[in-house]
Amino acid sequence: MASKLLKISKNFTAISQRLKCSHSADFQAALSSLNSPTELTVANNNLRVASQSSDSEITTVGLFIDAGSRYEEASNNGAGNLVHRLLLKGTTKRAQADLESEISSLGARIYSFTSRERSALYGTCLTKDVPKLVEILSDVIQNPKLSADDINKLRNDILRESSDVEANVEDVVFDYLHAVAYQGTPLGQTVLGTQENIKSLSSSDLKYYIDTHFKASRIVLAAAGGVSHKELVQCAEQNLGKLDNTFDGEAPVLSRCRYTGSEVRLRDDSLPYAYFALAVEGPGWSSPDRIPLLIASTAIGAFDRSQGNFEDAYELCHNYKAFNTTYSDTGLFGVYIVCEPMQCDEISRSALKTWHRIANSITDAELDQAKNRLITQLLSQQSSSKGICEDIGNSILSLGRRAPLGEVVASIQNISNQTVRDVTDKYTSNKCLVVSAVGPVEQLMDYVNLRARMYLTRL
Missing domain, CATH: 3.30.830.10 (Metalloenzyme, LuxS/M16 peptidase-like)
Structure with missing residues (x-):
């Protein structure tokens, strides 16, 4: 193993020298991670916990979910995008101001996104604060408030985005590209959703979406930095151990999306x-x-x-x-x-x-x-x-x-x-x-x- 790592190290060094690029620090940082494998543990409820440890005082930790516009029906297309924007608007345990205050007190920065096949909510903080950040993220996905006022405000923001073609021409081009490439299939749907859906989706629709997709077996708790994998697994058990993994009907699956040249x-x-x-x-x-x-x-x-x-x-x-x-x-x-x-x-x-x-x-x-x-x-x-x-x-x-x-x-x-x-x-x-x-x-x-x-x- 040591000889293999040495050979890879020499290859990286040679590449860096040939390129004469300004990323030598990036090469060294990435190279140091070779000795630190990604550890993976599957919890009792089938939640996956994965991490890579390093000698660092900061850690990025987050929840990655099998959920996105490809999993949506035509009737609720756009629900995932609306949900991910609402997650940090408060929970049943924390008002939005309290949630923002706690995150700010950690000096953490939170990121979130929804794509066609993926949703994520993750943040970077001091390694000592990982348990607290995991608790916050767990609360956010398990107990979202989904207030009607917040939904209406976001609804208007999304409608403005979807109608502002000149400000998002590249996004429009790629949305149309998917629409014609995968006609009549979920992969042809936009992440934002149709304007009709954006106007009509209610808190009960969004709750149904969360109850359908935010299941333990569809989620990965991932971390990278100074975190201990054993401690991360313990955090998962404490905060996500009771996350449901049963489905009212069949579990969501990806259906084959036919490609059509057009x-x-x-x-x-x-x-x-x-x-x-x-x-x-x-x-x-x-x-x-x-x-x-x-x-x-x-x-x-x-x-x-x-x-x-x-x-x-x-x-x-x-x-x-x-x-x-x-x-x-x-x-x-x-x-x-x-x-x-x-x-x-x-x-x-x-x-x-x-x-x-x-x-x-x-x-x-x-x-x-x-x-x-x-x-x-x-x-x-x-x-x-x-x-x-x-x-x-x-x-x-x-x-x-x-x-x-x-x-x-x-x-x-x-x-x-x-x-x-x-x-x-x-x-x-x-x-x-x-x-x-x-x-x-x-x-x-x-x-x-x-x-x-x-x-x-x-x-």
């Missing part, structure tokens, strides 16, 4: 730029194709003209970003582009040509650069207790385990040039793509022509 265009010539995304279906979390396609996405890269780091191939863009969004059993591999209205056609052609080039002739130099960039991003994300805690929670929910950092890095390093080409070809060549476009997009070529360009000419 497009949606919301033409609005009042917007200054054209915003659009092109994508194909990608693999799910457990697929062996996930990492090779992630490398391909990293090789394509991203840039922002305002930061002066644009590339010659996409010098006509204002913003360009490759993405590889992954869900339990599917995903979306594509590019998001912001450009001048009259450049849509040329840039979309270049984007599809890039997919074909990666599938046909990515160079070893490009592959090495993409691997190094991906490893750098990975280490940067896991150089803090917050990043590690998020990774623990998401990994346990997605895969049932968290792979050691060295294993993940090795899996990236071991991907061959041929594998990246083959996997990119598998997901892009002659596949039906999805298109989502907002703004002055008249010049974006029609779907039939875009689809025709998905054929790959072999060299």
Whole structure:
């Protein structure tokens, strides 16, 4: 084991030297975590408790839940987003002012989110205060107040968000992208929910959502930092040991969400730029194709003209970003582009040509650069207790385990040039793509022509 760690350490050092990047501290912090495995304990009520310990005076601890818009029905779409915004508005034991005061007295910072497959509530505090923060978080998810006044205030905030297209164009593009990619399925629903639902969801609807999804077997208590795993398990038993794990009906499960190649265009010539995304279906979390396609996405890269780091191939863009969004059993591999209205056609052609080039002739130099960039991003994300805690929670929910950092890095390093080409070809060549476009997009070529360009000419 020691020799393996030494070999990984040398690899990290070599990568850092080749990149000459400014993340040397991140590399060292992430490297130190190699000797500290992620410990996992399953409580009597099937709550999972997972942690990674380090020599730190701070700890991030949180609750990660299998709940999100993909688990919602059309009739209650948006309930999860409304619930997560209400969680810190007070409980049946604590008024909102008291809750905020207690969190503030700890010097803690609380984060929360709801996505299509995940909800989370977590915070960073001094390690000595972990038991108190676990108690607070446990109270928040088990005894939310869900007052009508708070619901109405949040309802208005969410309605303003959903109607403000110009302030959230990128979000709108990706919501439409999911809507056309997964038509008629829960994965096509937005996280915010429909305006009709936002206006009509009541406290009883939200309570039903919590009672259905906030079950012990669907939750991971995750922590990273100076915390002791044994003490964390004790905190879980004290505060979450009575968390129910019985379901009135069948337990919520993820149904297969059919992918359908298609497009949606919301033409609005009042917007200054054209915003659009092109994508194909990608693999799910457990697929062996996930990492090779992630490398391909990293090789394509991203840039922002305002930061002066644009590339010659996409010098006509204002913003360009490759993405590889992954869900339990599917995903979306594509590019998001912001450009001048009259450049849509040329840039979309270049984007599809890039997919074909990666599938046909990515160079070893490009592959090495993409691997190094991906490893750098990975280490940067896991150089803090917050990043590690998020990774623990998401990994346990997605895969049932968290792979050691060295294993993940090795899996990236071991991907061959041929594998990246083959996997990119598998997901892009002659596949039906999805298109989502907002703004002055008249010049974006029609779907039939875009689809025709998905054929790959072999060299």
